[in-house]
Amino acid sequence: MSLKLRRITFFVEDLPAATTYYGDTLGMAPADVRKGWSAYKVSKSFEIAFHRGKGKYPRLQFVTTKDLGSVREKMNQNGAKLGPIKDFSDSVMRCSGKDKDRNTIEIFFDPNHIIWN
Numbered sequence: 001m002s003l004k005l006r007r008i009t010f011f012v013e014d015l016p017a018a019t020t021y022y023g024d025t026l027g028m029a030p031a032d033v034r035k036g037w038s039a040y041k042v043s044k045s046f047e048i049a050f051h052r053g054k055g056k057y058p059r060l061q062f063v064t065t066k067d068l069g070s071v072r073e074k075m076n077q078n079g080a081k082l083g084p085i086k087d088f089s090d091s092v093m094r095c096s097g098k099d100k101d102r103n104t105i106e107i108f109f110d111p112n113h114i115i116w117n
Helices: 015-025 068-077
Strands: 004-012 029-034 037-043 046-052 059-064 093-098 104-109
Touching: 004 015, 015 029, 015 037, 015 046, 068 093, 068 104
Parallel strands: 004 046, 059 104
Antiparallel strands: 004 059, 029 037, 037 046, 093 104
16 A cells, blocks of 8 residues: 555644744744644654644554555555545545554545655
């Protein structure tokens, strides 16, 4: 299957502390910092993000350039519970749900994303 992990989002109650720790203490380069959200580049095509909130588990976000319907079907046949495919933007679609271990996952179809760099 042609999926690439592009981001892991952790939910934290103290976003300023997480932002300070990962940005200032560990020296990670910010990719997107705004109210309630901060993301840091780990590599050319991967980010760690923090969202203000009380979620217990991280959200795994994948990207594919393959047919999202086929990817969703295969994931669901192997224990995931992914909901319907929805438009995310003009050219990007997304489906989300839980993997077989109940972790939150999102899969994005983005025809313009170069996923193997």
